[in-house]
Amino acid sequence: MRVSEGRVSVTVPEQPDAGKGADVFFNPVQELNRDITVAALRAYRERTPRVSTYLDATAASGIRGVRAAANDWETTLCDIDDDATALCEENLARNDLAASVRRSDANVLMHSEAFDVVDVDPFGTPIPFADAAVQGTKHLLCVTATDTAPLCGAHFESGVRSYGAVPRNTEFHAEMGMRVLLSAMVRTAARYDIAARPILSHATKHYARTYLEFDHGAKVANDCIDELGHVHHCQHCLWRDHDRGLIADAPDACPVCGEHLQTAGPIWLGRTCEPEFADAVADHATEEMGTADEATDLLATLSAELDTPTHYDQHRLCKRWGRGAEAMDTFIEKLRDAGYEASRTHYGGTTFKTDADVVEIREATAES
Ligand code: SAM
Incomplete structure (x- = not known):
């Protein structure tokens, strides 16, 4: 199957059952995610001119890394699967692009080499890659999570196990998922005295995606930890409140209707997006992208979205x-x-x- 996205054209296997059972995975629905990735890479290079290296850590067909290479990033594509890395080589050649292709466990690679920008786009949760990704990233870590049920509390135990936080299945479930993911990533980075701050994040019912900018030092990592806390939520009248800190300070009952409150946390309560960066990314969502209009609309909404922890x-x-x-x-x-x-x-x-x-x-x- 031939697929054109942005400036590149790649070959991917037919995907019989939404990617399950295919030799190499490809999901056309993620085009918006990939278009925004390319626009974010362009905007990030303007923001941090010295960056040049990009790792597509879980490359599959290589479409993400091939698109980065077509945008002049010094790119490495990694996948643990032989068929995937062979297809990455083919797809680079098809577009006359040069990049390094590694058949490796991404965790091994990210533990031994660091890249300016690392992109982890795995099946399900990114948490098995989180420690290595933090160590393998110099400036910007891009992460996708597709395990939305654990993240938003619909699969409670699985969410607790993966993310080390208590998720709750609220009516703002996609935002709950995003903030549980951010909490886990921020705590992982803090273990290495790194502040990981989201400069762009977006969620759909299929996935959460975030771009975390790194700053090094115990003090800034502490500042990030200070932005973790809890949300207390009433399922009955939909009242909610939040408090910062790792120890939850929940009211005894909902102050409006007196019903029981559910508490989630520690979740990220800080900004999920920098409006100026969202605007800069929108400027780079250019017309050759298949989802340019959708991406521009989404980025405008993100830029104008109030900075509150729930909606x-x-x-x-x-x-x-x-x-x-x-x-x-x-x-x-x-x-x-x-x-x-x-x-x-x-x-x-x-x-x-x-x-x-x-x-x-x-x-x-x-x-x-
Ligand atoms: N990023 C791709 C895209 O935009 O089309 C999709 C990636 S697909 C969801 C996940 C890929 O991760 C699969 O190709 C799988 O072989 C690979 N993978 C799984 N475990 C891995 C590991 N430990 N190291 C590297 N790659 C891994």
């Missing part, structure tokens, strides 16, 4: 309150008119962030 879904709230939903722009305008900050989020078309609590949202948006 709401208007439809869920209105259902709870027994009233009809309304146009998102009207709903958000009502919150702003009442003096609150409010923005849409990229987590869904009916989702929003605000500094108002659930009681204030209800009052501010009441039907007139």
Whole structure:
């Protein structure tokens, strides 16, 4: 099967059952993820001009690494599978590009060599690669996680085992997953006196993706740990609050309805995205990319998204309150008119962030 993405064209095997059982894995649905990766690599080189080396640690067909090489990155493609590395070689040759191809366990490679930018895009959880990836990264670590059920608390024990945090299955599940992933990555980096700060993160129902910029030193790593904490959430009235620190300080019950609260954590409570970086990445989502429009829209939403640790879904709230939903722009305008900050989020078309609590949202948006 011939696939063209961005400036390259590669061959990938037919994927009989959504990639399961194929000789080498390829997922066309991840084109948006790969387009944003290329745009982020371009933007990151402007931000940090001395960077030049990129490792595609779990390359499969090599499409990500081939695209990086086509954007003048000194690229290494690694995969543990012989068929995958053979296909990486073929796909580089097909595009007249040079890069280093390694058939290796990525953990072995990342323990022995460091790269300016490392990209870990594995099956499921990236955690088995996390320690080596932190040691093999000089500046920017890009991570995908596709195990959304453990991350967001739908598979509770698996989430606890993989991520060393308590996830909860809330109505803001994709953001819960992102913040559980970030917490685990930040704690992994902190073990090596490294601060790992997300400069871009996005989530869909299939995966979470984040770009972590590194800064070295115990003090900055401590500053990152200080941004971990807990979210307390009421499943009944959807009230929530958060507190920073590794020891949870939960109220006894929901202050609005008196019901039991669920606590998740330690999760990352800090920024998941730098708006200026999202804008810079959007400038590099250029027209040869198949998902350029979608990527540009997503990046604009990310850039404008309020920096709060959870979001709401208007439809869920209105259902709870027994009233009809309304146009998102009207709903958000009502919150702003009442003096609150409010923005849409990229987590869904009916989702929003605000500094108002659930009681204030209800009052501010009441039907007139
Ligand atoms: N990044 C690819 C893309 O954008 O199309 C998809 C990668 S696929 C989800 C995961 C790949 O990781 C598979 O090709 C698999 O062989 C490889 N892999 C699994 N364990 C590995 C390991 N320990 N070291 C290196 N590669 C590994």
